[in-house]
Amino acid sequence: MQRLSLTVSGSSVTGDTGTVPVQLGRPVELTVTSDVADEVHVHGVDIGRDVPAGGTVVIEFTQTAPGRFEVELENRKRVLTRLQVS
Amino acid sequence: MPMSVAMPPADPVVLAHAVSVRSDLPVPLLAVLVAGAAAVVVSFVALGALWRTSRLRGDEAGRVLPTSAQRLLDSRLLRGVLRAVVLVVTLFVLVVALLGPRESAFNLAPYAFYVTFWVGLVPASLLLGPVWRAVNPLRTLHAGLAYLSGPAPGAAVLPRLGLWPATAFLLAYAWVELVLPDRAVPRTLGVLLVAYIGVQLLAALWYGPQWFAAGDAFEAYSTLLGRLSPLGRRADGRWVLRNPLDGVDATPRVPGLAAFVTALVATTAFDGLGRTTYYQDNYVLNGDEIGVPTLGLALTVLLVGGLYAGAAALATRAARGDSADDSSGAALFAHSLVPIAAGYAVAHYFSLLFFEGQLTWILASNPFGVDGVDLFGTYRNTVDLTVLSPRTIAGVQVGAVIGGHVLAVVLAHDRAVRVAGLHRTARTAQYPLLALMVGLTLLALRLLLG
Numbered sequence: 001m002q003r004l005s006l007t008v009s010g011s012s013v014t015g016d017t018g019t020v021p022v023q024l025g026r027p028v029e030l031t032v033t034s035d036v037a038d039e040v041h042v043h044g045v046d047i048g049r050d051v052p053a054g055g056t057v058v059i060e061f062t063q064t065a066p067g068r069f070e071v072e073l074e075n076r077k078r079v080l081t082r083l084q085v086s
Numbered sequence: 087m088p089m090s091v092a093m094p095p096a097d098p099v100v101l102a103h104a105v106s107v108r109s110d111l112p113v114p115l116l117a118v119l120v121a122g123a124a125a126v127v128v129s130f131v132a133l134g135a136l137w138r139t140s141r142l143r144g145d146e147a148g149r150v151l152p153t154s155a156q157r158l159l160d161s162r163l164l165r166g167v168l169r170a171v172v173l174v175v176t177l178f179v180l181v182v183a184l185l186g187p188r189e190s191a192f193n194l195a196p197y198a199f200y201v202t203f204w205v206g207l208v209p210a211s212l213l214l215g216p217v218w219r220a221v222n223p224l225r226t227l228h229a230g231l232a233y234l235s236g237p238a239p240g241a242a243v244l245p246r247l248g249l250w251p252a253t254a255f256l257l258a259y260a261w262v263e264l265v266l267p268d269r270a271v272p273r274t275l276g277v278l279l280v281a282y283i284g285v286q287l288l289a290a291l292w293y294g295p296q297w298f299a300a301g302d303a304f305e306a307y308s309t310l311l312g313r314l315s316p317l318g319r320r321a322d323g324r325w326v327l328r329n330p331l332d333g334v335d336a337t338p339r340v341p342g343l344a345a346f347v348t349a350l351v352a353t354t355a356f357d358g359l360g361r362t363t364y365y366q367d368n369y370v371l372n373g374d375e376i377g378v379p380t381l382g383l384a385l386t387v388l389l390v391g392g393l394y395a396g397a398a399a400l401a402t403r404a405a406r407g408d409s410a411d412d413s414s415g416a417a418l419f420a421h422s423l424v425p426i427a428a429g430y431a432v433a434h435y436f437s438l439l440f441f442e443g444q445l446t447w448i449l450a451s452n453p454f455g456v457d458g459v460d461l462f463g464t465y466r467n468t469v470d471l472t473v474l475s476p477r478t479i480a481g482v483q484v485g486a487v488i489g490g491h492v493l494a495v496v497l498a499h500d501r502a503v504r505v506a507g508l509h510r511t512a513r514t515a516q517y518p519l520l521a522l523m524v525g526l527t528l529l530a531l532r533l534l535l536g
Contacts, residue, residue, distance in 0.1 A: 046468065046469060064471070076370060076375060078366060078370040079366050
């Protein structure tokens with residue numbers, strides 16, 4: 001299990017930002033803490049989970065296709081990180 | 087193989103704005119940038135040496151198709167059936183948007199509109215020509231209404247408007263697609279579509295059926311990209327197979343043509359810009375979801391349009407000399423931007439058609455979200471991400487951007503030697519456009535792949 005975490009605070013994003021290598025087929029546990037309410041969307045596996053303002057959401061997924069996939073705050077179109085799956 | 091899961095497609099908000107699957111470049115970005123710029127410059131130099139007089143013949147060119155093919159393409163029955171099918175499908179999507187599932191994850195309308203229609207219009211037009219003009223449901227509806235309402239009072243004014251109305255509607259569409267946060271909410275989309283249809287029909291009742299070519303952004307888009315189709319109609323009305331460059335060369339020089347094409351290029355570029363780390367870190371999440379991207383979109387459109395107008399004006403001044411051609415510079419070379427707009431559209435959106443486009447068909451299996459309904463047995467499928475490899479995507483993206491720019495250089499060169507007559511003048515004339523082309527190539531590749 002690969003653990004990733006991201007924190008959205010004000011206009012900045014901290015944690016595993018940028019481009020993160022992820023192994024194809026290996027489970028990932030992603031924790032996102034956000035001070036704004038939005039929907040965290042993991043592209044590729046195409047999973048979306050709401051996160052409340054000031055709350056945390058944990059998403060578990062396994063990427064099953066190679067490529068570079070974004071994790072973003074869907075409604076605000078804020079790219080939080082990119083998963084380089086190979 | 088699509089994976090079967092227990093739930094229907096989980097989540098996504100529709101993303102015609104954002105390529106959700108990014109490519110892997112098999113080579114460093116810098117190498118692609120150098121290759122792109124070199125391809126444009128080398129084409130320019132080679133054209134100067136080898137393409138000394140104008141070779142394009144516009145709508146005089148082409149190899150006439152056999153009579154049977156002519157009959158089929160002009161068949162009123164075929165066209166009538168296609169128009170009826172498209173009208174029914176359009177109304178169906180509209181009803182699903184307004185009355186189907188409330189969440190975009192389960193409603194086919196956003197996928198059908200932003201992906202299957204808007205993105206699918208690109209390959210359909212590039213292969214077959216101005217397809218949307220042939221089947222446009224707005225034209226079908228208008229034909230019925232006009233029968234009741236009589237002659238159009240504003241028809242005489244329309245030619246002066248050129249493509250300016252379509253440019254305005256294109257920018258409005260781009261704003262919805264790229265800025266409006268609720269763009270994929272089915273009810274919002276349904277209301278927007280009803281409003282668009284209403285405004286278009288009213289305008290067409292005033293200006294006559296020619297309005298759609300001038301004012302329906304989707305028809306204008308399809309018609310312009312369709313200029314690159316190998317299938318076309320010659321000036322004598324016959325169907326021909328022709329060099330796509332001849333089709334583009336024959337683009338009518340109407341007012342607003344340059345504005346429409348540069349708006350296409352700029353809106354796609356802004357979509358790419360919005361995904362860059364620079365934009366993300368500085369302009370997203372600062373408490374403003376509409377004003378900032380609206381301003382960014384407007385500035386990008388003005389910048390691309392302004393740079394093009396400037397370069398074209400310089401080019402025309404140099405090319406024209408004492409030539410009698412009185413077209414303004416922007417109109418003279420605007421057609422050369424068509425392959426660039428097409429290249430950007432392909433590069434930017436084609437993977438979307440293959441991936442998110444699957445959802446239209448998956449959701450069509452149960453359009454109203456009724457428990458237990460699964461018409462085609464596909465409702466539980468998820469998007470199959472293996473239909474395109476990351477390298478295929480990267481290859482198509484790079485090829486489309488560079489190919490579009492190289493074709494643009496060829497088109498501009500041919501137009502310049504035709505107008506200038508004198509070879510040396512023609513070359514000098516193109517330096518400003520060449521500089522713009524190289525700049526745009528680098529920018530497009532950087533935005534797309536960076």
